[in-house]
Amino acid sequence: MPFFIRTMMKVLRVPNRTIFIVVIAFVFGSATIAYALEPSTFHTWFNALYWVMTTMATVGYGDFFAKTNIGKAFTIFLYVFGIGLLSLIIGKIIDLLSTIYKHWEAGKLNFHGKDHIIIINWSKKAQYAIDEILSFSPSSHIVIIDESDKHPVTDRHEIHFISGDPSSEDILEKAMLKQAKAVIIFADTRIDEPALADGKTLLIASSIERLHPNVHTTVEITQDKNTKNFRHVKVNDFVLSYDAVSRLAVRAALQQGSSEIINQLIRRDVGDDIHEIPVRPEWRTYKDAFMGTLEYGATLLSDRDDLGINRKLNEPIPADARLFVVSDEETHRKLLEVDKRQNS
Known part of the structure; x- marks a missing residue:
């Protein structure tokens, strides 16, 4: 028995390749031997291969079987060694799948894809961001980078997790940063000191800027005074976490009902939302765009971050304009369909 156990341990340590x-050679070799022993039984080599596979799998349909003594002896050999080899390879496959899943869960596997969204630093806010992304675009692929050692969202296959330092070049390359559509950096909630949390965020943003300066980057900042430190790394958008909550609370107290409007605009599942629309060729001025969107029930809101365009309706729309409207999903869809028909 100890000899058998030692032998099995040696077999299990043999490389999978x-x-x-060995198994492929055994199957093909057995088919060749079976056909050579009883050509009149199997007629073709492929039939012999089929018989070997059904015998090793213990299926045994009975449409082919050995008729000579030497053929039956070979069948016994196939039972003893073939079934064992097949069981071994099935066990190896199951073990390989289990290993792949464990590595996926631990964030050790590279992401393979493009046009994905990278979310850095896991928190409740990151969870809400993922829900919002998937409600807007259910087919989106998301990569989470965090220093924890376990996948935070294991029930969604479209969410990939990478464990490690998000400022590390190796980790960012594993997340396919250069193929990403956007990056969202949340403040690390494990750091109590706001200045230190913003310092870590700045380090991550600098690494992203160095590796992929053209990717759209959104950063959460805990203190407004630290915003100027991010200017040189060309961050596209800032979100002031604590500051925004405080301001929203004050507005709710002094201007009752205003917080409901803001909450509605930042949630896709409630009421109207902010949508980007393409500039039509017939729109020469902001007034043309205002009246053109109003016709469908949408309200022109801004050109990029300029919320004052309704005070300069007679000014021409610049070539690089990005117009945003407030509307529901159906109205936004109609506006896009009209633009699509005009361009077709």
């Missing part, structure tokens, strides 16, 4: 090669 070697085992696969």
